[in-house]
Amino acid sequence: MTKFILFIAFVLLVTGCAASTKLTARYAPDEVTLALTGRLVIGIGNQVLEQQQLLLAGERIVCVGSVKQCPLPDGVPHIDAGDGTMLPGLIDLHVHLRAHYLDWFLAAGVTSVRDANNAMSQIETLLAIEKRPRLFWTGPLLDGSNTVMRHFGADGVVKPGAEQQHTAWTLDVATAAEAEQAVRWLASQGASFVKLYEQLEPEVYQAAATEARAQGMRIMTDLGMHNTRGLTAAKVDALQAITAGVHTIEHASGYALAYQRLGGDPNRLPFDEALIEQLAQATVRAGVAIVPTLSVSYSFADDVDQIDDLPAARQLKANQEMFSWYQQTAQGRAGHNESSKLSHLLAATVVKRVHQLGGIIGAGSDAPAGVWNLPGGGIHRELELLVRHGLTPIEALETATRTAADILGCQDLGRITEGALADIIIVAGNPVLDIKQSRQLSWVIKNGVIVKAPAFAESPEE
Ligand SMILES: [Zn+2]
Known part of the structure; x- marks a missing residue:
């Protein structure tokens, strides 16, 4: 036989x-x-x-x-x-994992995730759990010394090579040499992606990207939105990131800064079509994917309070701690709505044009960030939003299946x-x-x- x-x-x-x-x-x-x-x-x-x-x-x-x-x-x-x-099982390209979400993802049909930032110690805990989605991960992100990540605990931010490197979620890199050291360490740990964050200096950013490519790693980047630090603290814009050789731009971040540097006002509607066109063309030409995570910007821009139709809603309600955390986030969003709406709209406008030009869009939720953006449930809301912003349902499904797998470098997923x-x-x-x-x-x-x-x-x- x-x-x-x-x-x-x-x-x-x-x-x-x-x-x-x-x-x-x-x-x-x-x-x-x-x-x-x-x-x-x-x-x-x-x-x-x-x-x-x-x-x-x-x-x-x-x-x-x-x-x-x-x-x-x-x-x-x-x-x-x-x-x-x-x-195909769904792929969520942007999540922030904790062990108790793993079942939520599976229940929602998400069989693969890309974790967008975690300490190596946490990644090891997650990898040791048998029943979980396939896990792709970045480990700690690279950021400049002023990193906003210090707000989550100063001990989570360390220099590459520091004793606490294993439990840190951010590597503070101020020079090209530090960037290369950080990337080499992440490669040695088995990370498939390096995440470059909003406050890296341009030359440090470029050094990290070059080293990541030399190590055979892929690069994801979050450059800040114009309702976060994208127009105030960020050093690198989307066009510079594309030139540096990144693979995915998260949240459609860095486009507001690029738009502003080209002479546009990202806080004013309607957006300048010629500038949007220039940004979209550059993205498509370079083959860079956008993972827009519209589900998170939308959750701040609109008063989203409906979760009952999302998979894993039942798991959320059974978890009092998470439920009240989301409730507090929902209360805190008042007052952010105007800039969040503009930020969401600029992201959606770029995404729509990139898609029309044949560019690459990948689906990610950024769960649990945002309001009622459930681990597992978030990707289904993302699919709905992608359809709202110009994709057909089948094109939206592709962003969370075949295209997402290609972004991960997996042609058999x-x-x-x-x-x-x-x-x-x-x-x-x-x-x-x-x-x-x-x-x-x-x-x-x-x-x-x-x-x-x-x-x-x-x-x-x-
Ligand atoms: Zn994120």
């Missing part, structure tokens, strides 16, 4: 995914562990395909096709999606194709017709293992 052979030569230990684009798989019927049948979105290309059958062997998808092309072997457990839709990792969700209805259907999760499968089933959803302890 033909042995089950995967033509994926290497599986990276750190990320659990491969950069190979040649994904083909052979299987023997007795090696199939699970089968699913139903409507498929984001298999190959953008079509919505009815009556597709998927066969899984362990952690990989080994057959995708019609019921005839992928016949169901005897005795294999089978899930019929019925009127529901099968999609975020898509339902033969050889890909078996992260699959089933939602009720068809999210291509109504993006809010993405919230109606019935099944969540990660790495070929069922982590949420309709029966579990009824259980009181969840």
